[in-house]
Amino acid sequence: MSQSPTSEDRHKHHLDPLTRGLPLWIIVAMGLGLWVSQLAPELGKALEWGIPLGLFLMIYPAMTKLHLEDIKSAARNRTATALILGFNYILNPALLWFFGWLFLRDYPELWIGLILLGVAPCIAMVLVWTDLSRGNNALSVTLMAWNSLIQILTTPFFIWLIIGQQVDVDVLMIAQSVFFYLGLPLFFGFLTRQIAVRRKGAAWFDGAVQPRLDKLQLAALLFTLLIIYALQGEVVLAHPEFIWRMAIPLSLFFVTLYGIVFFLSRAAGQNYENSTAIAFNATGRNFELAIALAITAFAAQPLVGVSTAIGPLIEVPLMLAIVWWSKRMAVRLRWS
Numbered sequence: 001m002s003q004s005p006t007s008e009d010r011h012k013h014h015l016d017p018l019t020r021g022l023p024l025w026i027i028v029a030m031g032l033g034l035w036v037s038q039l040a041p042e043l044g045k046a047l048e049w050g051i052p053l054g055l056f057l058m059i060y061p062a063m064t065k066l067h068l069e070d071i072k073s074a075a076r077n078r079t080a081t082a083l084i085l086g087f088n089y090i091l092n093p094a095l096l097w098f099f100g101w102l103f104l105r106d107y108p109e110l111w112i113g114l115i116l117l118g119v120a121p122c123i124a125m126v127l128v129w130t131d132l133s134r135g136n137n138a139l140s141v142t143l144m145a146w147n148s149l150i151q152i153l154t155t156p157f158f159i160w161l162i163i164g165q166q167v168d169v170d171v172l173m174i175a176q177s178v179f180f181y182l183g184l185p186l187f188f189g190f191l192t193r194q195i196a197v198r199r200k201g202a203a204w205f206d207g208a209v210q211p212r213l214d215k216l217q218l219a220a221l222l223f224t225l226l227i228i229y230a231l232q233g234e235v236v237l238a239h240p241e242f243i244w245r246m247a248i249p250l251s252l253f254f255v256t257l258y259g260i261v262f263f264l265s266r267a268a269g270q271n272y273e274n275s276t277a278i279a280f281n282a283t284g285r286n287f288e289l290a291i292a293l294a295i296t297a298f299a300a301q302p303l304v305g306v307s308t309a310i311g312p313l314i315e316v317p318l319m320l321a322i323v324w325w326s327k328r329m330a331v332r333l334r335w336s
Contacts, residue, residue: 022218022312022316023313023316023317023320025218025222026221026222026225026312026313026316027313028222029222029223029225029226029229030225030226030229030309030313032226032229032230033225033226033227033228033229033230033231033233034229034230034233034236034237036226036229036230036233037229037230037231037232037233037234037237038233038237041230041233043230044227044230044231044233045231047227047230048227048231050223050224050227051224051227051228051295053220054220054221054223054224054227055181055220055224055288055291055292055295056180056181056184056185057216057217057220058124058217058220058221058224058288058291058292059123059124059181059182059185059217059288059289059292060185060188060189060213060217061124061189061210061213061214061216061217062123062124062144062148062185062189062217063123063148063185063186063188063189063190064189064190064192064193064205064209064210064213065127065141065144065189065193065210077139077142077274079265079268079269079270080139080143080265080270080274080277080278081143081146083261083264083265083268083278083282084121084143084146084147084278084281084282085146085150087257087260087261087282088121088147088150088281088282089150089154089158091257092118092119092257092282093118093119093158093161093162095118095253095256095257096114096115096118096119096162096253097115097162099114099249099252099253100114100115100249102249103245103248103249104245104249107242107245107303109301109303109304109307110242110245110246110303110304110307112163112294112298112301112304112307113246113290113294113303113304113305113306113307113308113310113311114246114249114250114307115159115162115163116159116290116293116294116298116304116308117250117285117287117290117307117308117311118250118253118285119155119158119159119162119290120151120155120182120285120286120289120290121144121147121151121281121282121284121285121286122144122147122280122281122283122284122285122286122287123144123147123148123151123286124217124286124288125284125316125319126140126144126280126281126284127140127141127144129280129284129319129322129323130276130277130280130281132320132323133276133280133322133323133326133327134273134276134327134330135272135273135274135275135276135277135280135326136273136274136276136277137277139273139274139277139278140277140280140281143277143278143281144281147281148182148186149186151178151182151286151289152178152179152182152183152186155174155178155182155289155293156171156174156175156178159171159174159293160174170297173296173297174293174297176296177292177293177296177297178289178293180292180296181288181289181292181293181296182289193205196209221288221312224291225309225312228291228295228305228306228309229309232302232305232306232309235302235303235306236306239303242303242306242307242310243310243313246307246310246311246314247310247314250311250314250315250318251314251318254283254315254318254319254322255318255322257282257283258279258280258282258283258322261275261278261279261282261283262275262276262279262326262329265278265279266333266335271335272330272335276326279326280319283322284315284319285311285315287308287311287312287315290308290311291305291308291309291311293308294307294308294309
């Protein structure tokens, strides 16, 4: 008789070639988009219809990973839950505003893009980073479940609170975008999992269906980035300095936040596996939702969309570096 998968087994995420080469594929997608913007700009406009579909498919696969038992078990590790809630929904917005003011106050559209990139916690790639660092996968997906639910309510509020001090913000439009690109994927993802598990079992879904959905998610990301850069290529090529202007505050945000949560978790008595899971869930950002919000709620400000599209190019290689650093620190501190 085959045994049912454990919580640890269910959330193992081994990197396939598409995921391993994600930084390269992102650069290729952006490059193709820029090429299209110069040689066939009408093609980019013809593909604009694909952006809403691509954005939906970027988030939907992550929602199929949520398990009822994981959500119910979240309260068992009160330290992890408290750290995640405290950093994601209290400290992070303040830190974002500070780094934006420090580096981008003369570039308001880039500042808005930075806030959009940082205001919502990651609900997908955080599982990959936790797995690569040999962290607690089950705890990571449990925290991701909390973040998926909470950010539906908090994202419009924080955008209004932070960005509303600089420009007029249509809170209703933001709420609609959050509902369409986060609420609906959550509903359909959860429904997909429940129906599939009832018919064929969790082991079949996690082993046969989930890997394909993960590939669909990354393909949707690359497709969406290609269209964005095909539409906004002129702006990017005219201002290539926007990339490094975004890279500095984003890198500082990721490194500072991860380091604080990583060592604070250790000081609170968490082991290395738990500390890594907590730190990545507090640090990883939902760039899929950021891109969706930029394109829908800030359509009149094209640089906002461009700045959020730069996010994955910076976050992916930086997170890989943090994974390497985390494992080095575990050995150096003899932390287990």
